[in-house]
Amino acid sequence: MTDLSDRGNLLTEALNPASENLDQLSTLELVDVINAEDAKVAVVVAQQREAIARAIDLAAASLRKGGRLVYVGAGTSGRLGVLDAAECPPTFQTDPQQVQGAIAGGFEALVRSAEGKEDEWAAGVAEMVERQISAVDVVMGIAAGGTTPYVRGALAEARDRGAATLFFACVPENQVPMECDVNLRVSVGPEVLAGSTRMKAGTATKLVLNAISTGVMVQLGKVYGNLMVDVAVTNAKLRDRAIRILTTLTDCDRPEAEALLESAELQVKPALLMYWSGCEYAIAQSALARADGNLRVARNQLR
Structure with a gap:
């Protein structure tokens, strides 16, 4: 030994x-x-x-x-x-x-x-x-x-x-x-x-x-591409990052992305689903729950 x-x-x-x-x-x-x-x-x-x-x-x-x-x-x-x-x-x-x-x-x-x-x-x-x-x-x-x-x-x-x-x-x-x-x-x-x-x-x-x-x-589906779409928006830096993720993955300009983020209760994933499918926040959250939080899976389910 x-x-x-x-x-x-x-x-x-x-x-x-x-x-x-x-x-x-x-x-x-x-x-x-x-x-x-x-x-x-x-x-x-x-x-x-x-x-x-x-x-x-x-x-x-x-x-x-x-x-x-x-x-x-x-x-x-x-x-x-x-x-x-x-x-x-x-x-x-x-x-x-x-x-x-x-x-x-x-x-x-x-x-x-x-x-x-x-x-x-x-x-x-x-x-x-x-x-x-x-x-x-x-x-x-x-x-x-x-x-x-x-x-x-x-x-x-x-x-x-x-x-x-x-x-x-x-x-x-x-x-x-x-x-x-x-x-x-x-x-x-x-x-x-x-x-x-x-x-x-x-x-x-x-x-x-x-x-x-x-x-x-x-x-675990916490990433979309190479973006941290589950980022916790808890300070100015992370809020800015969330907004930039939204402008990257959508056609929104910054003010539109800020409004979208607010409508999704500062959650990037449901914000993206709301933009991509035109659904309400509750529906986006439900889709994510069915997909175990995986944004790509949830997006495909809402198509």
Whole structure:
């Protein structure tokens, strides 16, 4: 069995020869080294395209059945999971319960380091118990080095409860094994600053989470073309975006689009159906309900 307490041999802890004289470089040279290492990240993320696609399919199937996608992490990994979850309601008008982020140490760990909390396997178990994780949910553990007890405890408990599990790490599976439904192993290599996984590993985490949450929402009909037609109109910027979506997908000028948006109670999808089919708001909403919120399906039904 792999000794997960020995982190010295992890790829994420290795020394990077490209930055071995980091403290002797000029500022411009330092920036160039960091940038050159960052450029490698998207390449290795692309190598996990099939695993990312499987993760999207699992999570989308879960949400269709009323389940949840729950990210679990510590430190940078946890913060990035919470960030991705927090972005879903304004971008896709999801219920905040649908995509959740759990971080070792709780809310305070978002703004103040609570690194000791990540060592608590039992805390990860308790997190799953408290959230009442069940077979309808998907839980994604995020741990750059793969060894975080809090994350591994949470995934073990989630599996015991019948949930589908995903595991993201920046170390090879043979170095740090993890039993789960989808293993996402993005080997970004040693960090410019040895062991500082907020750097390349953090960037890789953000790229993968972006792909997963966006892919899931596309599958759930939250996107039309490449437009966020379920945008929550909660401030001036998002109102402007909603109006621009309407002017893009209709022949309305801006004042007409504003009036259309108002008549649809600030909801872009029904506004578009009202324009395309000439129906009333209630009929548009009913069509969307029959189509499980998929605008393209609802449009075809109203033709």
